[in-house]
Amino acid sequence: MSVRNAILGLLANRPRHGYELHDAFEAMVGGEQNWDIKPAQVYTTLSRLEKKGLVIEDGIEQAGGPEKHIYTVTAAGLTELQEWFAQPVLSDRRRDEFFLKLMLSLTIPDADPRRLIYVQRAGLYKELHTLTAQRSQVDPQTELAYLLLMDQAIMHLEADLRWLEMVEARLDEICRQPVPEPSERPRGRPPKGES
Amino acid sequence: MSIVKTEQLTKVYGKGATAVTALNQLNLNIQPGEFVAVMGPSGCGKSTLLHLVGGLDQPTSGRVLLDGQDMSNLSDDARAELRRRSVGLVFQFFNLIPVLDAVENAALPLVLDGVRQSEAQQKAKDWLTRVGLSDRFSHRPDQLSGGQQQRVALARALVAEPALILADEPTGNLDSRSADEIALLLRQISSEWNRTVLMVTHDPRIAAHASRIVFLKDGTIVDETRLSDGGVSGRNNGQEQLVRAKLEVAS
Numbered sequence: 250m251s252v253r254n255a256i257l258g259l260l261a262n263r264p265r266h267g268y269e270l271h272d273a274f275e276a277m278v279g280g281e282q283n284w285d286i287k288p289a290q291v292y293t294t295l296s297r298l299e300k301k302g303l304v305i306e307d308g309i310e311q312a313g314g315p316e317k318h319i320y321t322v323t324a325a326g327l328t329e330l331q332e333w334f335a336q337p338v339l340s341d342r343r344r345d346e347f348f349l350k351l352m353l354s355l356t357i358p359d360a361d362p363r364r365l366i367y368v369q370r371a372g373l374y375k376e377l378h379t380l381t382a383q384r385s386q387v388d389p390q391t392e393l394a395y396l397l398l399m400d401q402a403i404m405h406l407e408a409d410l411r412w413l414e415m416v417e418a419r420l421d422e423i424c425r426q427p428v429p430e431p432s433e434r435p436r437g438r439p440p441k442g443e444s
Numbered sequence: 445m446s447i448v449k450t451e452q453l454t455k456v457y458g459k460g461a462t463a464v465t466a467l468n469q470l471n472l473n474i475q476p477g478e479f480v481a482v483m484g485p486s487g488c489g490k491s492t493l494l495h496l497v498g499g500l501d502q503p504t505s506g507r508v509l510l511d512g513q514d515m516s517n518l519s520d521d522a523r524a525e526l527r528r529r530s531v532g533l534v535f536q537f538f539n540l541i542p543v544l545d546a547v548e549n550a551a552l553p554l555v556l557d558g559v560r561q562s563e564a565q566q567k568a569k570d571w572l573t574r575v576g577l578s579d580r581f582s583h584r585p586d587q588l589s590g591g592q593q594q595r596v597a598l599a600r601a602l603v604a605e606p607a608l609i610l611a612d613e614p615t616g617n618l619d620s621r622s623a624d625e626i627a628l629l630l631r632q633i634s635s636e637w638n639r640t641v642l643m644v645t646h647d648p649r650i651a652a653h654a655s656r657i658v659f660l661k662d663g664t665i666v667d668e669t670r671l672s673d674g675g676v677s678g679r680n681n682g683q684e685q686l687v688r689a690k691l692e693v694a695s
Contacts, residue, residue: 370659371669377652378671385628403649410648418485 252286253294254333257303257326264307264321267291279395295320303329351416356428366417370410377406445512447607447640448474448497452506455492455663466492468663469506476607479634479641481651484660490644491612493660497642498610499527511607528557532601532639536613538593540585540600546572547581550599557604564603571599574637575629591622598629602639609633611643615650627653 252274259265259273271291278284298304303326310317322330347369354360384399416423455467467489474480482490495501497508499515508515510530515523532553540549551568555561569581575595585593594614601609611630615623627650634641634655643654651657652671659667 367667370667374648374652374657374669375671377648378654381624381627381649381652385624407648414485 252290253298254330256291256294257298257322257330257333260304260320260322261327261330264319266310266317266319267295268317270295270320279392279398283398298326301325352428355424362420362424363417366413366420370413373406373410373413377403377410380406446473446509447476447478447511448472448642449509450493450497450506451509453493453496453503453508454505455489455496455501456504465663467496467503470660470664472658472665474640474642476640477634477638478656479631479654480643481654481657482642482644482660483646483648483651483657484666486646488660489663490660492663494610494612494642494644497608498531498533499523528553529604530606530608532604532606532609534594534597534601534609534611534614536616538585538590538597538617540593540596542585545582545584546577546588546596546599549585549596550603552600553604567603568599571602572596574602575599589622590618591625594618594622594626595629598626598633602633602637607640609639609641611641613644613646615645615647620649623647623650626650 255274255277256270259270259277265273268288268291271286271288274286274291275281275284295304299306299320303323304320305323306318307321308319310319347365350365351362354362354365380399380403384396384403387396387399389396450470450472452469452471453467454465454469457464457466470489470493472493482493484490492501496503497510499508499510503516510526513526515526518526541552544552547565547568549568550572551561551564554564554567559567569578572578572581572595575598577592577595577599580588580592580596583592585596588596598609609630614630615626618626630641630643631653633639641654643650645651655671657669657671658665659669
């Protein structure tokens with residue numbers, strides 16, 4: 250959804266062809282190592298947007314190579330973009346894969362929850378190492394927006410590490426508590442005559 | 445050969461029922477040029493480890509080998525000598541001398557070692573320049589920001605050309621921006637100037653600059669993480685490669 254809307258937004262900025270959109274997207278997010286999209290993804294998204302009447306073809310550019318279809322946003326597309334801007338962005342942090350691993354490791358004899366924590370921490374630290382190195386290459390005079398993106402990622406990692414520390418500190422307590430099971434519930438349709 | 449090696453290093457404070465084991469048979473090997481961060485909850489033995497490696501304190505049992513030399517076999521004088529020549533120390537509260545300017549502070553280890561004043565000052569200026577303080581030579585500590593004071597402290601730690609830098613919470617008293625700068629400098633000290641750095645910190649972001657993180661709990665190493673060494677795979681690198689690839693296609 251966000252790539253689709255980003256394409257709408259880039260076309261609202263000015264008409265472009267598919268490859269330009271691809272490059273503009275990657276430049277905006279600070280390079281492909283942050284968020285890589287395939288040119289094919291751009292083209293399929295464009296044709297879907299076109300079918301919905303949100304973008305429209307606006308000429309063909311032909312400079313030596315193969316012809317390039319230039320797209321522009323429609324009024325409906327602009328409305329769609331405004332609706333997107335009007336919504337807050339919320340990510341669901343309760344759906345956590347590491348938490349799933351941890352809970353399952355408590356129930357399976359061969360799994361070691363402590364090991365899981367170490368592995369997770371090592372991974373987070375490697376990521377933090379990469380990001381801090383990347384951040385130190387950013388020039389705040391010209392790339393402030395990108396610097397702030399790095400900071401956000403770094404802050405999330407710091408929070409994850411802090412949380413992991415808490416889990417580790419209280420792991421013995423967690424191990425002593427029962428892993429939640431579904432509560433007993435009568436199955437099937439309730440018998441007639443009862444309300 | 446390891447620059448630092450601890451063997452079954454143990455430190456117990458107090459006696460009998462009130463005895464506290466700060467380090468419990470800890471084995472650690474650090475290779476030359478490594479940047480190692482030690483992390484763990486307070487009271488896990490982080491600072492004790494640093495003090496024992498730096499020869500500021502004596503182990504209850506076990507031993508520390510510094511560049512192959514067993515420190516417990518040395519007399520107090522010889523240990524102090526070894527420490528002065530092979531180890532540079534950096535602390536949380538900078539510990540600069542208030543009445544001395546940056547050059548005099550940084551030159552102090554050499555002056556105490558009997559090096560000629562002019563030579564000591566020249567070396568101090570060289571190191572102050574390398575840590576980015578060439579325009580602060582005659583400033584006293586109270587005329588410098590926290591980050592700058594810590595840079596002076598780093599220059600002082602480096603001035604006698606020790607192989608090993610020990611840093612105890614070096615960013616603990618700094619704002620996050622200065623902390624980042626000091627962490628980058630510590631990384632440079634190991635990766636470019638080829639010194640070994642052993643640092644205690646509680647700050648994940650600072651530890652992330654290291655090449656290896658050692659986690660301590662109850663006086664022993666519970667976990668170790670080797671982070672990718674040196675070689676920054678930053679965005680600019682990636683872009684540069686991309687640009688180069690495109691140029692090659694175009695030509």
